[in-house]
Amino acid sequence: MESIAVLMPIPMSSYLEQELEKRFNLLKLWTVPNKTQFIKDHSASIRAIVGNASAGADAELIAALPKLEIVSSFSVGIDKVDLKTCKEKGIRVTNTPDVLTDDVADLAIGLTLAVLRRLCESDRYVRSGQWKEGDYKLTTKFTGKTVGIIGLGRIGKAVAKRAEAFSCPIAYFSRTEKPDLKFKYYPSVVELAANCDVLVVACPLTEETRHIINREVINALGPKGVLINVGRGPHVDEPELVSALVEGRLGGAGLDVYEKEPEVPEELFALENVVLLPHVGSGTVETRSTMADLVIGNLEAHFLKKPLLTPVV
Amino acid sequence: MAQDNPTQPHQVLLLLPSHCFTALESKASHKFHFLKAWDSPLPQAQFLQSHATSSQVLLSFPKETPITAQLLQLLPSLKLLITISAGLDRVDLAACRARGVRIANSSPIFAGDVADMAVGLFLDVMRKISAANRYVRDGFWVSGGDFVLGSKVGGKRVGIVGLGHIGLQVAKRLEAFDCKILYNSRKEKPSVSYPFYSDVCELAANSDVLVICCALTAQTRHMINKKVLLALGREGVIVNVGRGAIIDEKEMVQCLVQGEIKGAGLDVFENEPQVPKELFELDNVVLSPHKAVLTADCFTDVTDLAMANLEAFFSNKPLLSEVVNY
Numbered sequence: 001m002e003s004i005a006v007l008m009p010i011p012m013s014s015y016l017e018q019e020l021e022k023r024f025n026l027l028k029l030w031t032v033p034n035k036t037q038f039i040k041d042h043s044a045s046i047r048a049i050v051g052n053a054s055a056g057a058d059a060e061l062i063a064a065l066p067k068l069e070i071v072s073s074f075s076v077g078i079d080k081v082d083l084k085t086c087k088e089k090g091i092r093v094t095n096t097p098d099v100l101t102d103d104v105a106d107l108a109i110g111l112t113l114a115v116l117r118r119l120c121e122s123d124r125y126v127r128s129g130q131w132k133e134g135d136y137k138l139t140t141k142f143t144g145k146t147v148g149i150i151g152l153g154r155i156g157k158a159v160a161k162r163a164e165a166f167s168c169p170i171a172y173f174s175r176t177e178k179p180d181l182k183f184k185y186y187p188s189v190v191e192l193a194a195n196c197d198v199l200v201v202a203c204p205l206t207e208e209t210r211h212i213i214n215r216e217v218i219n220a221l222g223p224k225g226v227l228i229n230v231g232r233g234p235h236v237d238e239p240e241l242v243s244a245l246v247e248g249r250l251g252g253a254g255l256d257v258y259e260k261e262p263e264v265p266e267e268l269f270a271l272e273n274v275v276l277l278p279h280v281g282s283g284t285v286e287t288r289s290t291m292a293d294l295v296i297g298n299l300e301a302h303f304l305k306k307p308l309l310t311p312v313v
Numbered sequence: 314m315a316q317d318n319p320t321q322p323h324q325v326l327l328l329l330p331s332h333c334f335t336a337l338e339s340k341a342s343h344k345f346h347f348l349k350a351w352d353s354p355l356p357q358a359q360f361l362q363s364h365a366t367s368s369q370v371l372l373s374f375p376k377e378t379p380i381t382a383q384l385l386q387l388l389p390s391l392k393l394l395i396t397i398s399a400g401l402d403r404v405d406l407a408a409c410r411a412r413g414v415r416i417a418n419s420s421p422i423f424a425g426d427v428a429d430m431a432v433g434l435f436l437d438v439m440r441k442i443s444a445a446n447r448y449v450r451d452g453f454w455v456s457g458g459d460f461v462l463g464s465k466v467g468g469k470r471v472g473i474v475g476l477g478h479i480g481l482q483v484a485k486r487l488e489a490f491d492c493k494i495l496y497n498s499r500k501e502k503p504s505v506s507y508p509f510y511s512d513v514c515e516l517a518a519n520s521d522v523l524v525i526c527c528a529l530t531a532q533t534r535h536m537i538n539k540k541v542l543l544a545l546g547r548e549g550v551i552v553n554v555g556r557g558a559i560i561d562e563k564e565m566v567q568c569l570v571q572g573e574i575k576g577a578g579l580d581v582f583e584n585e586p587q588v589p590k591e592l593f594e595l596d597n598v599v600l601s602p603h604k605a606v607l608t609a610d611c612f613t614d615v616t617d618l619a620m621a622n623l624e625a626f627f628s629n630k631p632l633l634s635e636v637v638n639y
Binding site: 011102103106107109110111113114117119120122123125126127131132135136137138139140141142143144161162164165166167261262263264269275276277278280283284285286287288 | 428430432433437440443450454455458459460463465466467485487490585593600603608609610611
C-alpha cells in the first residue's frame with residue numbers, strides 16, 4: 001500500500017503522521033509553498049484524504065481529485081466534509097465516534113466547574129499575590145443546578161451521566177423526543193434555555209443547527225445562565241454571544257470551539273466569567289492515539305476491500 | 314437541658330462577627346438571644362467571665378477563633394459548640410471531650426461544594442484547563458499552534474484519603490467519569506464496595522490520583538510525605554481539599570519541580586495565604602485560595618443548618634450534624 005497517496009491538509013497528530021507514513025505515501029499539504037499547484041500535480045494519484053475538525057473535503061477539493069475514494073476524518077464531527085458530494089460520487093467517509101465521547105463529556109463538565117467556581121480566575125488570583133490581600137469572592141455552586149443539553153446523542157448522554165452524579169436535574173432538546181430516557185424534554189431550544197442553569201451544546205453541526213444559539217436563546221438563558229460549547233463554533237452566533245457576555249445578559253461561558261479557529265474574540269479576554277479553550281475536546285494522549293488507530297484501521301479496511309470500521313457514508 | 318423561662322429566648326454566644334452570622338441573625342433573632350462578645354468594650358476574657366457563665370451554646374467560626382482549653386475554662390455551662398466549618402483542627406477536642414461538650418459542624422452542607430471543587434481541580438489538572446485558558450488569552454493559539462495534549466480521566470484509579478461526607482461525594486462524582494475508586498480511612502467502611510487500603514503509601518502505589526479529603530489531626534499531619542509521593546509516582550496527580558498540613562508541602566513542591574509527580578490541584582496550603590512561589594512557575598499545578606466552601610448557596614445552607622441545630626438543641630431533639638466519637 002506504500003504507493004497509495006494519502007493527502008493530509010493540516011497537521012493534526014504526529015503519531016498519526018508516523019503511522020500513515022509507514023503504510024502509505026503521505027502528502028503533507030501544509031509543508032508545500034503552492035498548495036493549488038501541488039493538488040494539480042498529484043491529482044491523478046491521491047486516493048484518500050485524512051481530515052479533521054478544521055479541514056476536511058469540500059466540493060472544490062473533491063472535484064480536483066478524480067481518484068479520491070475515501071475521506072477518513074480524525075474527528076467525530078464531519079461538518080467540514082461535503083457529504084452530499086461524497087455520496088453522489090461514491091466516495092466513502094469515516095469518522096471517529098465513541099472513542100472520544102468520554103473526553104468531550106469530561107471537558108464539558110470541567111468547563112462548567114471552571115466557569116461556575118472561577119477556577120482559572122482564582123488560580124490567577126493566587127499567582128498574582130492577591131490572596132495575601134483578602135479572600136476570593138463567593139462563586140456559584142454546581143451541585144443541583146439544572147443542566148440543559150442540546151443533542152442527546154453519545155456525547156450528550158455522557159454529559160448527562162456525569163451531571164447526574166452532581167445531583168443535577170437534566171433537561172434536553174433533540175430532533176426527536178426520547179421517551180425511554182427519564183430526562184425532561186423541551187420542544188424548542190429557547191424553552192430549554194429558559195429552564196436550565198447550564199446549557200451544553202452537544203449536537204452535530206448541520207444546516208439546521210447553525211446558529212442554534214442565537215440572541216433569543218442567549219437572552220432566555222439569562223444573566224445567571226452559563227453556556228458551554230463543546231460542539232462547533234458555528235453552533236453559536238458569536239457576535240451575539242460576545243455582546244451578551246460583555247453586557248451581562250449572559251452569566252458566563254465555557255468555550256472549546258469558535259466560528260473561525262484559532263481566532264477568539266478579544267473582547268472575551270477581559271471577562272472573568274468566561275473560560276476559553278483551544279479546541280481540546282478530544283485532546284488527550286490516550287484518545288488521540290485511539291482516534292489515529294481508527295483512522296488507520298478505516299483506511300486499511302478500505303484498501304483491503306474489507307468492511308469499514310466506522311463509516312458515515 | 315433547655316432553658317425553661319419562656320420570657321428569655323434561648324441564648325447563643327458568639328465571639329466574633331462574620332457575614333454568615335448576619336444572615337442567621339435576620340432569620341433567627343426572634344427565636345434566639347444572640348450574646349455578641351464583640352459588642353462589649355470589655356476584653357473577651359473579661360466579658361465571658363461576667364456575661365457568659367450560663368451560656369450553653371457557642372456558635373463559632375474556627376478560622377478566626379481557635380477553641381482552646383483556656384477559652385472553654387471561661388464557659389463552665391457550655392453544652393454545645395456549633396462550628397461553621399467542616400474542619401475541627403482548630404478546636405481543642407480533648408478539652409471538649411473532657412468537659413462533655415457536644416459538637417455539631419457543617420460537614421453535610423459543605424460536602425457537595427467541596428466535592429465539586431475536588432473534581433474541578435482534578436479535571437483542570439488532567440485536561441490542563443487553566444493552562445489552556447492562559448494559552449488562548451496570551452495569544453499562543455494563533456501564533457504557536459495546537460495546545461499540548463492532556464490526560465484522559467476515564468479509567469484512572471482515584472485513591473481517596475478519608476472517606477467521610479466529602480470523600481463519599483467525591484467518589485460518587487468520579488464514578489460517573491468511569492474512574493476506579495480506592496480509599497484509605499481510619500477504619501474500613503463495610504457499607505461501600507471500594508477497595509480499602511489501610512496504608513496510605515500502598516493506596517498511593519495503586520492510584521493514578523490521590524484526593525485528600527480527610528481531617529487534619531495529629532495522626533494525619535504530614536501523612537502525605539515524600540515516601541507517599543514517590544509511591545504515587547511520575548504519572549501521579551494529587552488533589553488537596555482537606556488541610557494544607559496533611560501534605561509535607563516542602564516535599565511536594567520539590568516533587569513537582571523535579572517531575573517526581575505529574576501535577577497537583579490545591580485548595581489548601583500549610584501557611585495560608587502563603588503559597589510556595591516555586592508553584593507559580595508550574596503549568597501542571599492549579600492553585601485555589603481555600604474557597605471550596607465559598608459559594609453563596611453554601612452560606613445560605615450553612616445558616617439554615619445552624620438554625621436547625623439550635624432549634625433541635627433547645628427542644629431536646631437529636632442534632633442534625635453532631636460529630637460523634639470525635
